[in-house]
Amino acid sequence: AQSVTQLDSHVSVSEGTPVLLRCNYSSSYSPSLFWYVQHPNKGLQLLLKYTSAATLVKGINGFEAEFKKSETSFHLTKPSAHMSDAAEYFCVVSAFYNQGGKLIFGQGTELSVKP
Amino acid sequence: ETGVTQSPTHLIKTRGQQVTLRCSSQSGHNTVSWYQQALGQGPQFIFQYYREEENGRGNFPPRFSGLQFPNYSSELNVNALELDDSALYLCASSLGTEEKLFFGSGTQLSVL
Numbered sequence: 001a002q003s004v005t006q007l008d009s010h011v012s013v014s015e016g017t018p019v020l021l022r023c024n025y026s027s028s029y030s031p032s033l034f035w036y037v038q039h040p041n042k043g044l045q046l047l048l049k050y051t052s053a054a055t056l057v058k059g060i061n062g063f064e065a066e067f068k069k070s071e072t073s074f075h076l077t078k079p080s081a082h083m084s085d086a087a088e089y090f091c092v093v094s095a096f097y098n099q100g101g102k103l104i105f106g107q108g109t110e111l112s113v114k115p
Numbered sequence: 116e117t118g119v120t121q122s123p124t125h126l127i128k129t130r131g132q133q134v135t136l137r138c139s140s141q142s143g144h145n146t147v148s149w150y151q152q153a154l155g156q157g158p159q160f161i162f163q164y165y166r167e168e169e170n171g172r173g174n175f176p177p178r179f180s181g182l183q184f185p186n187y188s189s190e191l192n193v194n195a196l197e198l199d200d201s202a203l204y205l206c207a208s209s210l211g212t213e214e215k216l217f218f219g220s221g222t223q224l225s226v227l
Contacts (some may be wrong), residue, residue, distance in 0.1 A: 044207075044216075104218070108155075
């Protein structure tokens with residue numbers, strides 16, 4: 001069965017410093033992995049998607065994630081945090097192979113950015 | 116803005132009542148997926164509709180049901196509401212089996 005585990009429920013960084021949000025996955029086949037962001041009172045927005053084309057995936061707003069099969073990890077990074085990055089971030093895996101829309105979400109990591 | 120609209124934005128019901136939530140998908144999208152997000156949790160997949168047919172269901176009881184209409188808009192119905200049904204309900208639209216979903220802002224349901 002597919003699953004994801006977000007290793008930190010809350011991460012706090014200072015503006016201008018790097019961001020690292022950690023995610024491990026479990027999958028019985030080559031997975032489709034995603035990172036979504038949720039700002040307060042707003043819907044979920046796709047940051048980036050991994051589907052086996054390249055292990056380093058670049059997303060929107062300067063975020064990127066690296067797929068490491070040997071470590072079953074898909075950590076999200078950003079070189080320099082901005083105040084507007086404060087939000088809830090979800091690591092997500094597709095529930096079934098090649099069946100879009102059926103997603104399994106992690107518990108979320110709340111990112112705080114201090115001035 | 117994703118083009119996915121949900122109504123109402125907030126709703127208060129009492130235990131045992133029934134509720135209907137609505138979702139208009141993004142233009143051109145024929146697939147709608149519904150998710151329940153309890154406070155402090157990640158969203159959980161309820162079910163998906165593709166071309167007016169249910170196309171997969173998560174671990175939710177039969178009192179959670181849905182419909183998709185010819186214009187691909189969708190409804191989520193919940194009967195015999197329980198306190199634990201209090202959550203943010205999200206719908207997402209997509210095209211066929213594409214994995215990129217476009218989420219609405221959700222309906223916040225409170226069951227008292």
